[in-house]
Amino acid sequence: MSENQNTPADASTEVTVGSQAGTAVGPAERFPDPGIPEHKHRLTDTDPRAARRAERTVTLLFVLSILGTIGSIVAYVMVPPDGTASGVRLSTLLIGLGLAVSLLGIGIAGIHWAKALMGDREMVQERHPLATNDADRIVAVKDLNDGLADSGVVGRRGVLKGAFFAALALFPVAIAVPLIGSVGGDWNISAFKHTMWKRGTRLAIDPSGRPIKASDVTVGSVFHVIPETTEEFRETHEWITEKSKAVVLMVRLNPEDLRTDQSPEGETWSHEGIVAYSKICTHVGCPVALYEQQTHHLLCPCHQSTFDIADSAKVVFGPANRRLPQLPITVDDEGYLVAQDDFAEPIGPSFWERLK
Incomplete structure (x- = not known):
């Protein structure tokens, strides 16, 4: 295509096609206006x-x-x-x-x-x-x-x-x-400062509710854990709310791989390499459940926050700005894993009463 440069810049200066490349042709050889196709009635x-x-x-x-x-x-x-x-x-x-x-x-x-x-x-x-x-x-x-x-x-x-x-x-x-x-719902944020866990509560497999013995947990294994409770309570509405706050991921590592094994007060929070942490991400509350055995990293699938299980579940990557709260555990006289107490800090994402 070429433009006729010998004519004034008005309606007659349209794109034309010559018989040879680079040759300008007159208005008679311009493309005809195809117009609008004939309307087809529906x-x-x-x-x-x-x-x-x-x-x-x-x-x-x-x-x-x-x-x-x-x-x-x-x-x-x-x-x-x-x-x-x-x-x-x-x-x-x-x-x-x-x-x-x-x-x-x-x-x-x-x-x-x-x-x-x-x-x-x-x-x-x-x-x-x-x-x-x-x-x-x-x-x-x-x-x-x-x-x-x-x-x-x-x-x-x-x-x-x-x-x-x-x-x-x-x-x-x-x-x-x-x-x-939902406006009239429960807006009491202090409810997230405490969960069902208390001293002596056995760790149970989610969702069956079967208590877990320390001998059942092998190195590298992962358990989704809930507090042991009665079958009747698990059928109530309250259980759904309480379980959502108390869910835990438990992992067993080689004891020598644990870089932090004690609370700030010096108490041991793990048992023979078995550690338990809240499954609720500290970013926006998604379930954290993707465990990488070789690196001991725990990944949140929502926004890729990554926590180091071997080092108090500290954040090593992603938008979360605080570690996962740890559940202090031990064993009872029958060898079952039990909680020493509730989480030492509120579970879940940060809210306006906390700086982090």
Whole structure:
């Protein structure tokens, strides 16, 4: 392609193609304007019955969205978590299904509306100076009004319009109701300063609750640990809350690999290389459970904070700014691993009452 440089810089100076490279040719050999392809009518453009079917389909999809929103609110109110794992799963499933139906209804209805009912003619608007005169403004307003009327939003299809606005207006309610319902929750942050662990509480395997003997823990092995408690208590709502604060990861190292084996007061917090630390990351509270045996590093999968188990679970990488709280352990007369006391510091991420 080359540009005819011998003509004035006006509408006639367009890109042309010569018979040979580098040869300028006249206006007669310019590319013809292909224009807009011939408009192909859809079935809904030519068949009123098809248009009515499409309108009913879109309306039903919006109504389905409304029902999904209402269903999620009903599930939140009528099926609250009862403290058991199955109860939490059922409540979450029902609320999630309601929100999914609500969003899918709006999305699919909008797509079908655009493809079947809204105008689909291609239009061309010539470029012009940014500053327009009054006549151009009048034409632009008329084009906008024509397009709005052609979309079917105003003037006709009143039922569809009502379903559309109702679905959009109701969906935020499905999100607002759970948020408002959580305002009255427990905001007592001091509850995180203490857990179920106390002197003599046996360490048990999560989730079976079977107590662990020191002889069962081999070098390099990893155990997910919870406090031993009764079967009846594990079926209560309180157990879910208490367990979430008391979960522990226990590892056995060679005793000579431990670089720090004592509390600040000089008490031994481990037993023959067995150490136990809170599983709750001190960054934002994700479960820390990826253990690398060769380096003794414990990795948080959320933001890659890394803790050195051999050195009091100190932070060696990542955004966490404090080590994992250690659970001081020992063994009882029967050889079972037991806690010496609760964690020496609050578990979980930093909050506003702590500097770190």
